[in-house]
Structures are given as C-alpha cells and as structure tokens.
Amino acid sequence: MDLQTQMKHAVAQAAVDKIQNGMVLGLGSGSTAALMIEALAQKIKSGVIKDVVGVTTSFQGEVLAAELGIPLKSLSSVSQIDLAIDGADEVDSSFQLIKGGGACHVQEKLVAALAKKFIVVVDSTKIVERLNLDFKLPVEVLPSAWKQVKKTLEDLGGVGQLRMAQKKAGPIVTDQGNLILDLTFQNGIDQPEQLESQINNIPGVLENGLFVNLTDEVLVGKVENEVVVVESLSKI
Ligand code: 5RP
Numbered sequence: 001m002d003l004q005t006q007m008k009h010a011v012a013q014a015a016v017d018k019i020q021n022g023m024v025l026g027l028g029s030g031s032t033a034a035l036m037i038e039a040l041a042q043k044i045k046s047g048v049i050k051d052v053v054g055v056t057t058s059f060q061g062e063v064l065a066a067e068l069g070i071p072l073k074s075l076s077s078v079s080q081i082d083l084a085i086d087g088a089d090e091v092d093s094s095f096q097l098i099k100g101g102g103a104c105h106v107q108e109k110l111v112a113a114l115a116k117k118f119i120v121v122v123d124s125t126k127i128v129e130r131l132n133l134d135f136k137l138p139v140e141v142l143p144s145a146w147k148q149v150k151k152t153l154e155d156l157g158g159v160g161q162l163r164m165a166q167k168k169a170g171p172i173v174t175d176q177g178n179l180i181l182d183l184t185f186q187n188g189i190d191q192p193e194q195l196e197s198q199i200n201n202i203p204g205v206l207e208n209g210l211f212v213n214l215t216d217e218v219l220v221g222k223v224e225n226e227v228v229v230v231e232s233l234s235k236i
Helices: 003-016 031-045 059-067 105-114 143-155 192-200
Strands: 024-027 053-056 081-086 115-123 137-141 158-162 179-185 205-208 217-224 227-232
Touching: 003 031, 003 115, 003 217, 003 227, 024 031, 024 105, 031 059, 031 081, 031 115, 053 059, 081 105, 105 115, 105 137, 105 205, 137 143, 143 158, 143 179, 192 205
Parallel strands: 024 053, 024 081, 081 115, 115 217
Antiparallel strands: 137 179, 137 205, 158 179, 217 227
C-alpha cells in the first residue's frame, strides 16, 4: 500500500474512533470517506458501534454504505446530524476548504451544515497556505446556464472550465443532473467567505465547493520518521 493510501486509512480509522453509539452520522464522499465508511461498517459488524444511522452525500456513498450493511436514512428524514465526516481537496489554516473533487459538494455541504460536529479527514498533501493555487474550485451549474454562468464568473476573476467525463463523450453530470465548472483565480482565493456568497448569488449556480466556517476538526495523516501518524490540527 502506498504512503498516501496509508495516511488515508489512518485518518479514516481515527475519525471512526470518535463515533459513539446511537449517533446520526453524515457519511462523506471520495476515497478517504470511502475508507471511513468501510472502517465504520467493520465496527458495526463486530458490535463495537451500535444503533448508528448514516446519511450519505452521494450515489457512491449510498451504494457503498448499503452494500456494507450500514443503516441509512435520507437527509430529509433527519432533523439533525450528530457527526459528519468527510474528505477535502484543500484545507487552509483557518479550516476553510475546497471540496467537490468528486462533484458531490452540493449534498456534502447540506450534510456538513446540518451537523453538530464536522470532522474533515485528509492526508498531508491537502494542507495549503492559500486555497485554489493548485486545486480548481468546483461550481455546480444548471446545464442550460453553464455558458452564461461561465461568463459571469469571469467578471469575478474566475476562469471556468467545464469538467469533462472520462469514458463518456462530453461533460460529467452530477448526482443532481447538473454540470461542473472548475474555476481558477489567478492568485488563488483571498476572501473565501465573500467569494462563496458571490458565486452562489449568480443565477444558474446551485452550489460551489468553498466550505466556509463549517469545519470543527481536521484530522491529517502524515509521515513522521517513516511512520504514518494522525494529527488533529489547531485552527489559526
Ligand atoms: C467529493 C469531495 C471529496 O471529499 C474530495 O474530493 C476528497 O476526495 P479524496 O478523499 O478522494 O481525496 O469533496 O466531492
């Protein structure tokens, strides 16, 4: 197993160790969240964790959790989530995030916003000083509006690229049936809070991947003296 996968496994396990019996859980998406779902399923199967129910954030998570026998509820049938655990594409020192690498950020943000506690699980490659210098900011848009939104985003300084599918001609289509514009700002993102609202105010935009003031804890997997360890970061 390569080092990055070992780091992902370690943070996934560390997050699952924080789950208590009876909790309503938000189950994130992506490769790290998938490892967390697998680790949770093992603990349920062995009887270490009891009476939990999961709310998934994507088709991927729903299929995986159901196959592994994790009891699930829909988002609309719960009034509160006790703990949500999810991955991220970039995390800065104030715990602001870029998410949406798997185009699941609409449901992920809904679940994170409903959660009493939101834990982000990442490997050390995801920690950045400034958002969007390396990873593009995903914006989910209504298919009929993508060109208009792309043009309006340019007025905000963002250059958008329609995310193209692999093994399918044309763009990727989200779980909600929409398209993704991946945005680059020349000098990265200066004021995530302001930008998040500005983008979401554009007609035709469903949601963008900036997760601002939602994260309570970041668990990061890193390598120290050739050993994989997990650190709980301190917010600056
Ligand atoms: C999906 C996400 C993922 O959490 C994010 O892309 C991180 O994925 P991975 O753990 O595979 O690196 O936001 O929309």
